[in-house]
Structure formats: C-alpha cells, structure tokens
Amino acid sequence: MDAKRVETISARVDAAVSSSDSVEDELELSAVRHRPEGLEQLEAQTRFSRKELQILYRGFKNECPSGVVNEETFKDIYSQFFPQGDASTYAHFLFNAFDTDHNGSVSFEDFVMGLSILLRGTVQEKLNWAFNLYDINKDGYITKEEMLDIMKAIYDMMGKCTYPVLKEETPRQHVEVFFQKMDKNKDGVVTIDEFIDCCQNDENIMRSMHLFENVL
C-alpha cells in the first residue's frame, strides 16, 4: 500500500505511474516530494467524502508544499493555535500519534487516516486513538510517568498567565485524579480495557467525544 516515492525535481516522471515499491534515490540535490495515493483509494480507506478530501489536501499542501510534514513544521503549525503557551511538547506527542509508521514524517495519508478516526470514527476507535496518544512508548500500558508527561504538556499549552495561577503540583494532582478514576485494579497502570470501560461509563467524556463531529 505504501506508494511513497522519492522523486527528484529534474527527473519528473510521467504522473500515471502507479504504486510501485522501488525507492529511487538518485542525485544529491533531490527534493523530497511525496505524492499521495489517488483520491479514490483515500476515499475508500477513510470516511471522508471526495470534496472533504479535496479541502483537506488543499490546506495540507498549502502549508507543506513538499507533501510531508516533519516534526518542526508540525510543532510550528500547532503552536500558532495556542499563542499564550508552549504547545511544542503536546505537538510532539500528537506527531507521534499521527505518524503511525514512525518514519519521522507525517504524510497526507497518515494525516487523513488520523483525522478520519478522530472525526468520523466510532467511539471505540476514538478512545483507542486517545489511549495510543497517552501511551508514549506504545507498550499497551499507561504509566503514571507517561500520564504526567502528557499532563504537563497540556498544562504547558495554557502558558503562564492563567487564573488561578498554575502551581507545580497541579499536573501531578490531575494525574492522581485521572488514575483514581481509570485504574480500577489499582495496579499503577491503566490498560486499554480499563481505559475504554471507564470512559464509556463517564457521561462527560462520552458527550465530549461527539463534540467535534461536524468540524469539517
């Protein structure tokens, strides 16, 4: 499925070349260009309509003309939405969550797959995605340290000027509350089942899962 090719600017091949597995790695001055899969394939893989995909791609390509987002650009873009605080840590975690094949860059396919889950997925899928986000080392368990990292990243986005004044132990306390809620068997880690179970029983969380459905 992976139709990623590294093309050079000068070696502009005919656009009708379909997916092949060869990776051409010639001339030193090559620009990394990524051409996404065709519209039909993406339509089949995600739950977006054709028009929506078009809109998404236009926005994507505008900001990243080369077709892939690297982490720096990603952080940059995300930080622009949170002018008061520092969104780079959280953006780092987000980047890892979107970069499903862990190759250091988010292509349009990754981007659109992630969005498809977030906007059009079932509640189960969304919760799965959230769990994946929190589980930094992807070992299937959320430990307190991982959650603390995530929590600090979220609080960092608030910045300094908050009311009430942010204190050092606020993220930690928040993590405690979270674990009290989620960790049913009190073993210090939250597994995916505990997580999904607990979220499905929480009215607030369930309601908020449907918040962004009409975003696009």
Add this chain to the structure above:
Amino acid sequence: MAAGVAAWLPFARAAAIGWMPVANLPMPVAPTEKNKRQDELIILNVSGRRFQTWRNTLDRYPDTLLGSSEKEFFYNEETKEYFFDRDPDVFRSVLNFYRTGKLHYPRYECISSYDEELAFFGIVPEIIGDCCYEEYKDRKRENAERLMDDQEDNKDAKLPNMTFRETMWRAFENPHTSTMALVFYYVTGFFIAVSVITNVVETVPCGSAPNQKEVPCGERYTVAFFCMDTACVMIFTVEYLMRLFAAPSRYRFMRSVMSIIDVVAILPYYIGLVMTDNEDVSGAFVTLRVFRVFRIFKFSRHSQGLRILGYTLKSCASELGFLLFSLTMAIIIFATVMFYAEKGSSSSKFTSIPASFWYTIVTMTTLGYGDMVPKTIAGKIFGSICSLSGVLVIALPVPVIVSNFSRIYHQNQRADKRRAQKVQKARLARIRISKTGSSSAFLHSKRNGLFNEALELTQLPYKMNLSDQNSTEDEQRLSKSTSLLESQHHHLLHCLEKTTNHEFVDEQYYQQSYLEAGLQNYPSRSPSLSSQDGVTGTCCTRRSKKHHTPLPNASAPAHMQPLTHTHTHPQGLQELSTIHIQPLSTSRSSLNMRVDEPAPLNCQSSQITTAIISIPTPPVTTPEGDAHLPAGPTHQNVVKVSAL
C-alpha cells in the same frame, strides 16, 4: 492566529479529542456554523482581469475590504462577480497576501500607487514581509523627501502678513527673494573679499627706499590699511547686528556656527582698539590678528558646496577619528624604533622620541624633506619600512572617507535613517501586538461572552431551561458578527481551559493575582467543597479572600471583573456555577485599568472593566461578541449568583 494555518484548524480541533478523557469538566458546546456555505469559488474582476479564489481564502482577514461584507458593494448581479475598477497588477500582490499570508512589495511598482491600493483594500502596509520591507521603507522615505523638497521650493513665496523682522530674516537666508537681499548679499561678499585681500597684502613687502630695509605694506601704509580694516569691520558688525535682530530665535542664532565665525572675525579688531600699545600684550595682539583669517569662512554663507563639505566632514567624524588614531599609533611606534636605532650614531638629529615624530610623519606621508635622515644601517632599514607602511596606513582610511563623502553628498540621509529606526521599533511593536492580539482577542471575547451570560443570568435568575431559541435570539441581539474561524478557535481554547480547569487571563490580571497569591494566606477551605484540591481551593478561597481586600472609597467607582468558575465534584452531585465579581483595585497594584463602556448590570451598580491592552491594528480582529452559549442543558440545579 496566522491565516495561513486556518486550514489546519479542523485538525487542531480534532486533536482536542486527546484532551477529553483527561478533562473532568464538561466541555463547552461547539459553535454552530450558522448558514454554513460550501466552499465556493468567487470571481474578482479587476479592470477586466479575472481572479478566482475560494471564498474561505478571502475570509481569513475579515477586517479588510475583501474579507468583510464591504465587498458586497462591488458585487455585480448580472455577471455574478465582484468588479473592482483598480490596477490589476497591484491586485496580484493583494490577492497573494490572502493566499499566503505574506504581503510583498514589487520593486517595479510606484510607491504611492501601491500605497493607494493598499489603503483601498484596507490592508496596513506594516505587515509587508521582511523580505520586501526594507525596499518599501527606502522608497517611501525617498518619496517623502522629494515631497519635502518640493514644499521647500514653494516656501519662498511671500506670505501675506510678514512682519518687518520676518521679512528681513527671509532676506538674509534666501538672497534671491528680493532685490534688496541680493544687493546686500553681493555687498557683503565683496567686503569679505576685500578684507581677506587686505589681510594678505598687508604682509607683502612693498617697495622700499634704498636706504631702508624691506617693510611690509602694512607698516608702510598703516593709515590706509587701518581705514580699510575699520570699514570692513563696521560692515560686518552692522550685518551681524542686523541678523541678530531679525533672527526668530536669538539664542539659537547666537549658538550657530556662522554667527560664531562672525564674532571671531570681528573681535580681534575691537580687542585691538581696546588694548593699548603695551609691550607685554602686543605679542598676544599679534596672535589675535590671525583670527582675522576666519573672515574667509564667512564665504560659506555664499557657497552651498562649502557648507556641504563642512557637514560631511562633521559626519565623517568617526572615520577621521580612526584615521587619526591609526596614524598616531604608527607614528609613535616608528618614532620609538627610529630613535633607538639612531641612538648609537654620532651627530644624529634624532635627539629624542618627540623629535623623531617629525621624521616619521614626513616619511609616512612620503614627503621626505630630507632635514632628518637616518645614518645607521638599522635606521635605514626601519626608515624604509616606515615609508612603505605609511603608504598603506594612509591609503586605507582615505577611500572610506571619500566614499562616505560621496554617499552623504548624494543622499544626505543620516538623520532620516535614525528616524526610520524609530519607525522600525514602532513596526515591531505593532507586529508583536497583532501576534498577541489573537490571545487578547480570545480574552476579549470571553469577557463579552461572560458578560452576555451575566446579563442573561441576572435578568432571568432561576430560569434554567434556556431553550435554544432564546439563546440564539440573545446571541443575535447581543453579539455582532464574528467570523466562524474565530469562534471555532475560541471554542478550542475554551475546551483547553475546561480540560485543565484553569483560565486564560491577560498579563495584568495575572501579575495582580500572582502578587495577591504571594502576599496572602489562604484560609481553610470550606467544608462543603470536596476534594478537588488545588484548583477549587484557590478559587473559593479567593472568593472569601475578597473580604480582606480594601474596598475602594466611595468616590471612585468600583472596578469589577466577572469570572466564571465551574466546579465539579467527583461525587457529581452539584454543579455550582458562581459568578465572582470582585473588586480589582487593590492598594498594592498600581495597574491602570481601562474602563470601557460601562454596561448596566442588574445586580449592582458596577462597571465591567475590560482590562486588556487596546489593540489598534487592523489585522487583528476584535470580536465584539461571541457565539458563546452557556452550557445550558447540562445544568441540573440552581445556579447561584453571588456578587459582592
């Protein structure tokens, strides 16, 4: 928020799902997209050239002509396009600004036509990107100078009611304004020349009687020269007094260079008159006559070029200083070396190091008088090194000075560049404000949204079921139109606030609450609140803390600020929504709060203060209202409004 990333807002909002499991509070309702349009192409017909773009692209900057409803004025019904009777070439830059978020200034474009187009489309030139800003500012400055020069030429036209004094001053400054002035100009010029020639001829030895030695003419025809000198000095004195009388600012005139030259030129004569023919002072008197040569500088009033030369020398001061410094260094080094090299030789002229200075200077400037020459071998070697390096040391700074001179002569711009730097600071300040403007915009809209809430809640105290109908009506009534993008962005920030249970506040308020938090002890928490520790603790104790802050005296109106806290408890029993209205003017903080339009609040006569920095720049949108629905449907119980 940069409009370029507006397309990524859906992504940012979707990613907010990552916060949901962590949050303990319910999230605010998303803004509904009233009359959401499918993204459509719109056609902009600019003098026949058709540009097409998405409507969303133009909506990125709602405070410009194309982004707001102002463009509807230009809508052509028959052709279904927007027609602008403007320059299509400049419009390219304007449209690219919407597309990329960066405004570029094309070099071939005339600066004033560009400015006009920007003004027409409502775009502030300050946001021109760094790549083109330098060029833009340079051209603008040149244009402004050209205008100023043109103005100055017109200034010579005689104003109707000028006093005699002003007329005289104008005559002195601009000789070609009237015949009298011209006559005066030439007369003074003639007398300056006469005076200078007199001084020169005075020293020439005239013919002498065979039995007498040569005497200078000055001593032979003393009376004649004295009369000539007196006449010139009288003319100069009269001229100086007349200028002093006519000057608009006498103090400034007396400090100016020209007047000092005048004074120095005529003073020796008077001093000579006053002093008697005393042997002791006659030496000094003779020295004073040297200053008569300064009369030649009076010519600089008559010559523009001389003035410019003086000005450029003044402005090249640093380069001249460098030349002098490097020369001095080299002279001292070589003089020392030559002295010690020649010390051994007998009958050496290099008697001391200062005596060697003369040799060094003459050698380095390649004059080579030959009155002092080294005799030892070492002396000769060092002497040759000295002359070679002299060429270098002098040749290096001189081209710098020359290029400086030509640059200044052509441009004459030092003072204006300094002025431009001040504008640069202002520009950076404006850009910074527009960047922080987005966060301030959020705070602003939050206050307005809360204000709306406060209004609703106080007017309908215990009516909890605000139907959707009501709220939308209220919305439309209370809020002006804010762009959808803004409201979605604000909703995102609001979700973050709810996730962390902290609020965004502005700098001033933060400083103040920080001070207060540091200086007061918290009383114990009220037992009715449960274990959501730090956050509710601070919130509610803050409420009780208000009793401690001194209320302002009756004369000053109470400045208040509404804040909303929503506390949830793990037991999930009660959702307490309290609106804290607290006095903000504490004795410790000396922050100035700007009081905006005081709005009537039913609870008490108080004023809502929007205590944020004003945002004057157009690129920042300041939404007047917000589609901020209160979390109505989630409230089950009574909402207590407590106000102090």
